[in-house]
Amino acid sequence: MSRQPVKLMPSALPWVAGVSAAIAIIPVVCAVNLVRGDNLRETTIAQAIGGDPDRAVPAMIRNGCGGCHEIPGVPGARGTVGPSLQGVVERGYTGPSRATPDAMMRWISRARDVDPKTAMPNTNLSPQEARDITAYLYART
Ligand code: HEC
Numbered sequence: 001m002s003r004q005p006v007k008l009m010p011s012a013l014p015w016v017a018g019v020s021a022a023i024a025i026i027p028v029v030c031a032v033n034l035v036r037g038d039n040l041r042e043t044t045i046a047q048a049i050g051g052d053p054d055r056a057v058p059a060m061i062r063n064g065c066g067g068c069h070e071i072p073g074v075p076g077a078r079g080t081v082g083p084s085l086q087g088v089v090e091r092g093y094t095g096p097s098r099a100t101p102d103a104m105m106r107w108i109s110r111a112r113d114v115d116p117k118t119a120m121p122n123t124n125l126s127p128q129e130a131r132d133i134t135a136y137l138y139a140r141t
Contacts, residue, residue: 042139049101051128051135059129060136065108068120072141082120085141104137105130 046053057074060066066077070084089104098107106113109130111120125133 045139046135049131049135049138051131051133053132053136053139055129056132056136059125059132063123063125063129065123065133073136085137088141089138101134101138104134108133108137 042053060071060074060077065071065085066074066079068079068081069077070079070086071077072086098104103114105127107120108123109125109127110122111118112122
């Protein structure tokens, strides 16, 4: 027994096409907005901090941060001496001394001056390196 192909009424076709197109476009619009929102957030953070997250990856490689930390987006950064920097800004572990960009810049440059007993050494970053890395930590981890 052969099945008859389902026939749509010609008048229903534009409607079906319209609804299908609308359904197909929803994920696209959502994705575009997500990406836009992320870029906007990152640009705002970078401007507020005065750092460029793109320069942070080479700066972190140069300064050996990845030898002690796991850092998302930094090749080879799989150290376990210090905590992973994934979500470091939101995480509770970030004590009050590191809760603002200024405190973060100070910590990542001269941790021992902040806490003489910390296992993190002074890295003596340049002020611009500290800004770039802080912008990265705020925007991308
Ligand atoms: C010799 C190992 C070592 C190196 C190199 C190092 N760190 Fe650390 N870092 C640590 C340790 C250990 C801690 C935890 C110290 C503490 O809480 O007293 C830490 C803590 C931190 C924190 C705070 C983490 C949190 O959850 O509050 C940040 C941010 C950080 N390091 C960033 C960096 C950056 C950026 C670099 C490179 C410029 C770097 N570290 C280089 C060992 C290191």
